[in-house]
Each structure stands twice: as structure tokens, then as C-alpha cells.
Amino acid sequence: MSSFQLRRLEARDVDLYRALRLDGLERHPEAFGASFEDEAKQPLDWFANRLAMTTVVGGFDAAGALMGVAGLTVPSATKTKHKGILWGMYVLEQARGSGLSRQLVEAVIDEARGKVEQLQLTVVSSNAAAIRLYSKLGFVGYGLEKRALHVDGLYFDEMLMARALG
Template sequence: MVIKRLVEQDAENYLALRLEALQNSPESFGSTYEEEKDHSVDKYKTRFQSQDSFTFGAFEDDILVGIITLVKEPRIKLRHRMSIVAMYVSPSKRGLGNGKALMNEAIRTAKELEGVEQVYLTVVTTNKSAKNLYTSLGFETYGIEKRALKLDNRYFDEDLMVLFL
């Protein structure tokens, strides 16, 4: 397994894995497959060049099997915070350390950035394996957002989690 920051050349593979994530785990993301299926690869090429977000990929034999994005807060009073979003590992590659390696890379990057003191994420309350991973890395639940997501007339609560660096 290799973890690396994604670059323009990874955009097509990223988009394919992102769409897989939205199809396989629709309850875990704020957007839907229908909303993103027509997004251009260029959108991600541009995003990967941004200095305000860091998208990492887990590769096995040069195949992208997991993704995670770490996002800076732009406002002055929030610059001490970052957020982890869009975390996903292909089902066949779960339980092999890919998710933990992606999380560790995001945390390491946040620690290296000047002024960053805490990292936030949200996770659907029913996703026990993800919650266990985040807790094992030091994240703490500080609240629950009831009915955070609604999909097909079904609501999903999210745990709000933070890691103080």
C-alpha cells in the first residue's frame, strides 16, 4: 500500500472511486451519485492543485483503492481548524489498514501546517467500523446531529468528532 497526495493525473481514477463511494455508501455522504455523476474530471484536477485542501489516495499495485480529503478553514477565526471529508475505501480493501493509513496521513499533514490545532469530521452513527477507527486515532465525539442526512425518506444521524492536535 502506498499513500500519496493526489495530483491532476489521478483525477479520472478519483472520480471513478468517488462515484463508487456514492453508490456503495449513499448514507455516508452529503451528496449523491445523481448530483456528481456528470461532474467533469477537470473539477478534480483543479481541486488537487488547491492550497486549501489536500486529497490523498491509497494505492495497491498502482490502483486507487481509498481516498480522503483534508480541508482548511478559510475564515480568520477558524484557521486553527481543519476538516476531514470524503473518506472512502473500496469494500474489498477494507480491514487491511488502508483507512488507517489515509487517516494517519491526513492527521500528519494537519500537524505540519502552521496554526492548525484541531481536526473535525462527521460520521453516520451506524458506521461502527469507521467510528472505531476514528476513536482509535484519538478522535472524540462532542455531539450528535440528529437527522443530519435524509435519503429516500429515511434519516441518518451523524456523530460530530474532533481530534485536538
């Protein structure tokens, strides 16, 4: 298992975050609700605002390169603010199998503790590796959204998963 430095991304990381986010959207369009086409048009300020308004944890290698990210959103609405959402999980191919994915999810879980009672996520049902990881970290599937995403003429189902933090 490789060693990575994890920390919350800040405004100074916006260029690195944008590049990594767009890489994920372009290489794995079926894994995200957002599209490369939509986000590539956004100005840098849009990405900076995302970093300011949500928690995005980044994993950096020894050389300081951003190798992966995972986000946490906590809704402000009274009736849903007890549920956090793990979103935007992406690790560069060269860092897969290194333990970084697990470290990022654990960091989001730690960040969510004390803020929310439950953490939710969606994952494309064909991503067995991600589902295995989430399951090992206590997430349980509670539903399947058929045809959740439509990418290049194909439909993808998403598994809904949640983990209690109480």
C-alpha cells in the first residue's frame, strides 16, 4: 500500500482539481452524473466555488501530484441535512490498487461523522471494484435505479448505497 497525503482541497488547488475532475469525466463518463461536455465549459471560478461550498478531499503522492479525490456534500434543507452524500470519487489509473481509494472514502466518512447520521452514494452497478470497496467500508445497497445514466446511446444502472454513522 502506497502512502499518500490526504487533505481538504482549497482554492490554491483549483487547477489540479479541475484537471483531475475533467480527466475522470472524459475517461469514465458512465461513472458520473455530470458530463465532460458540461463541466469543460465551466470557468475556473465555478470549480473554485465547488471547493469552497463542499468538502473535497484530495490524495497527493510524494511528488505532490493530485492522484484522487472524493467529495462530501451536506444538504442545508431541514428535512435532509441528516444525510451526507459521498460524490465525485475518482482515482487516476496509476494509483488504483494502491489503497488510495480506501483512504479517500475513509477520509470522507471521518469528515461526515458528527455532521450527519448517514452517508449515501450512488455507484454504477457494473463497477464491481467500487461496490466491493464501499461494502467493505460498511455501505449497504438499498436500491437500484434502472437506466439512471444515458451515455453515448447506452443506459447504465446505479446502485444506491448508504452507511449509518451513528
